[in-house]
Amino acid sequence: MKPHLGHDKLGLDTLAIHAGQPPDPTSGAVMTPIVLSSTFAQERPGHHKGFEYSRSGNPTRKALEECIAALEGGRHGFAFGSGSAATATLLHTLRPGDHVLSGDDVYGGTFRLFDKVMRPMGLASTSVDMSDLDVVREALTPATRMIWIETPTNPMLKIFDIAGLAEIARAHGALLVVDNTFATPVLQRPLDLGAHVVAHSSTKYLNGHSDVVSGALVTSEDALAERVGFLQNAIGAVPSPFDCYLVLRGIKTLGVRVRQQCASAALIAGRLAGHPAVQAVHYPGLPTHAGHALAARQMRAPGAMISFVVRGGLPVASRFLERLAIFACAESLGGVESLAEHPALMTHASVPAAAREALGIADGLLRLSVGLEATEDLWNDVAQALDGAQGRAAGA
CATH class of the missing domain: 3.40.640.10 (Type I PLP-dependent aspartate aminotransferase-like (Major domain))
Incomplete structure (x- = not known):
């Protein structure tokens, strides 16, 4: 035996x-x-x-x-x-x-x-x-x-x-x-x-x-x-x-997937925090996050989900999602492919508008599920979509 x-x-x-x-x-x-x-x-x-x-x-x-x-x-x-x-x-x-x-x-x-x-x-x-x-x-x-x-x-x-x-x-x-x-x-x-x-x-x-x-x-x-x-x-x-x-x-591949996704998300979140088109980034791995210290105590890594607010509200957020080439504009998360969505119009549309506003689920809020594509490819996709969305929203 x-x-x-x-x-x-x-x-x-x-x-x-x-x-x-x-x-x-x-x-x-x-x-x-x-x-x-x-x-x-x-x-x-x-x-x-x-x-x-x-x-x-x-x-x-x-x-x-x-x-x-x-x-x-x-x-x-x-x-x-x-x-x-x-x-x-x-x-x-x-x-x-x-x-x-x-x-x-x-x-x-x-x-x-x-x-x-x-x-x-x-x-x-x-x-x-x-x-x-x-x-x-x-x-x-x-x-x-x-x-x-x-x-x-x-x-x-x-x-x-x-x-x-x-x-x-x-x-x-x-x-x-x-x-x-x-x-x-x-x-x-x-x-x-x-x-x-x-x-x-x-x-x-x-x-x-x-x-x-x-x-x-x-x-x-x-x-x-x-x-x-x-x-x-x-x-x-x-x-x-x-x-x-x-x-x-x-x-069977959960561990290796999540660890790689977390590594890519941490890099992308850090770069988003320094991008001029981004007003705020919500990611527990950033020292500026209110739950950063607690996350460090009870989690092994900050995760592979990122939420951030773009300057310019809904027009810029919508244009950003339209311009993405690798990230798919879709609900759900956690897959090998990277996804992006607009919570107020998609996953959280059933939450009353007043409650969304109180939580900070603004028209400019976007959520990313970071997948397993090459990290630099993902960042380049986000960066070009941000730059293009801001330019087109301003009439460029």
Whole structure:
């Protein structure tokens, strides 16, 4: 029998390739098979080999769930058909009358779920800037059962103190949920810092190739995991076996991808900060960023997402996006290809205009997802688009 090493003894890059993915016992295939069967034969009624119906469980999905759980250092992993499906399923662990305290800067689809889907069902939510822990304490209510954050946030790239928020949540008897999509377990592991649940849009960095929509939850809370498992099966928002295979395939290169993307993003952010067409740059790796010191403590690198404000507002921002040659103007993030988008008109259009303005999601704000193209090629593309956008907006 081959020796077995515990996950706590292996590095992330090793876990990404091997966790939940031993060679297939039937054929010896080193790549996890795609099991497309919707149902599984039982030896006799109620006695099966761990699988009975693919909504309830599937061998390919099981491999993905074990892998993501190992990467995040959790005991239980759950895969879903999208990040929004993962969020909605987790919110169903709450009851009418419960309250969710959310960070003020979250993905527009998450805000939409809180405000337009769960609120009519009796689940209240409010949002605050969680940069100040005293503000968080004051915003808690007797009905608060969950604190939901992103860090870095989308799109303003704020950094929130996971350990500090976890302490507040536990003292209040609430769950701390951290959407770790932007950072990934390569850069931070929220469960290690005291969070109860990690959420992912695994469409993004985990898959990394912009060819599948998927989501995930990870927790080490046994009772919560039992409830989430029940809801996963009952609601049924699960990914297909082929989608699970695609995410598993993408995860194998997660570490090398994210590290290279971070290196390119740091260089581009630094140059943007010195460009005359740029009014402000939001990137945790810059010393001028309000969360720079905290990011250095709780993250291994500042990430590969950059938000910045161009001088000239919407006309210049639109012209910039039109002039890009390598960056694609598209929603989503975290793939091997570089993407650029306009949050106010695209990913965060569902957030009310007044709330966007309060957050700083201005008409001149742009968001970059830095991919794996050559770093100098990416910078040259950004620079020429900035220069051209400013010239054309001024009538040149």
